[in-house]
Amino acid sequence: MTAGGGHAVSRRAALSTPVAMALIAGSTTACAQETRPVAGPTSNILVAYFTRSGNTRVIANQLKRTLDADLFEILPAEPYPEDYQANVDQARRERDAGFEPPLKAEVQNLAAYDTVYLGFPIWGETAPPVIRSFLRKHDLSGKTVRPFITHGGYGQGSSLSVLARRAPGARILDAFVMEADQERRTINLITEWLGSDAGAEANR
Numbered sequence: 001m002t003a004g005g006g007h008a009v010s011r012r013a014a015l016s017t018p019v020a021m022a023l024i025a026g027s028t029t030a031c032a033q034e035t036r037p038v039a040g041p042t043s044n045i046l047v048a049y050f051t052r053s054g055n056t057r058v059i060a061n062q063l064k065r066t067l068d069a070d071l072f073e074i075l076p077a078e079p080y081p082e083d084y085q086a087n088v089d090q091a092r093r094e095r096d097a098g099f100e101p102p103l104k105a106e107v108q109n110l111a112a113y114d115t116v117y118l119g120f121p122i123w124g125e126t127a128p129p130v131i132r133s134f135l136r137k138h139d140l141s142g143k144t145v146r147p148f149i150t151h152g153g154y155g156q157g158s159s160l161s162v163l164a165r166r167a168p169g170a171r172i173l174d175a176f177v178m179e180a181d182q183e184r185r186t187i188n189l190i191t192e193w194l195g196s197d198a199g200a201e202a203n204r
Contacts, residue, residue, distance in 0.1 A: 041112035045069035048107065049119030050130055052080065052087065055150045055180035056119045063117050063148070070113070074120075075104040076130045084187055094129040101130050106137055116140060116170075118163070119148040121180075125157035132166060141169025152181035 047069045049060040057073070064071045078101065081087045094101065107113075120131045145167060149156050156177050163172055 041070060041109050043067075043069050044112065044114045045117070046072060046107065046110075046113040046115070047117040047119070048072040048074055048134065049117075049148075050074040050121070050128060050134070051119075052121060053180075053183045055182070056121055056148070059148050059150070059176075059178070060117075060119050063119075067117075069117070072107050074130060074134050076133070077102040077104045084183055088123075091123045091128060095124050095126065099129055100133040100136060103130070103133050103137060110138055110140075113143065115144045115146065117146045117148060119150075120159070122149060122151035122154065122157050122159060125154060127159040127162045131159075132162060135163070135166035139169075140167040143170050145170045145172045147172070147175035149175050149177045150180040151177065152184045153179055 045067050047060050047063045047067070049056050049071075050073070051057040051060075060071060060073075063069060081090060093099075118131075118134075120127055123129075145163065147160065147163060149159060151157075156175060160172070160175060163170075
């Protein structure tokens, strides 16, 4: 059990879960899909999520299919930079300033949902600023909230504390926490590769 009540899932254990198997099997097609906000409630379960690289979207789509739930993608009004490092830098500035970016859209008829699955990646050891915006705009009092969290190797950080502060009237259950650090790892590997090329050139 990790701080805040979430279950820390090891890389090996995570890969053996049904959700993780769906992540592996469906990553190519699901990441290419564009999720649109639900037109109206068709279920009493809502899956709301924010993603950058698509890992969280794959989990969200699996939850939608398994639970026959409605799906809502949390989007900032102004998209984050596509460049990974620029995105990291902006998210850090927003976190440090306590900035909450405006949302592109809000959930309609939130009162129709009893349970909300809330998904997001960990940015800067906490929930992304846009998740704080979502929680400020949506009153989850009286609802059951089930977080699902992806991270790049450093765990869930203070994200559950953010949920507890921003949704004090909600019943927050243990989180599904999964390491999914492909983007950061790829950047590091490329940097190392380019560094080795530079060293080889210097030794010629």
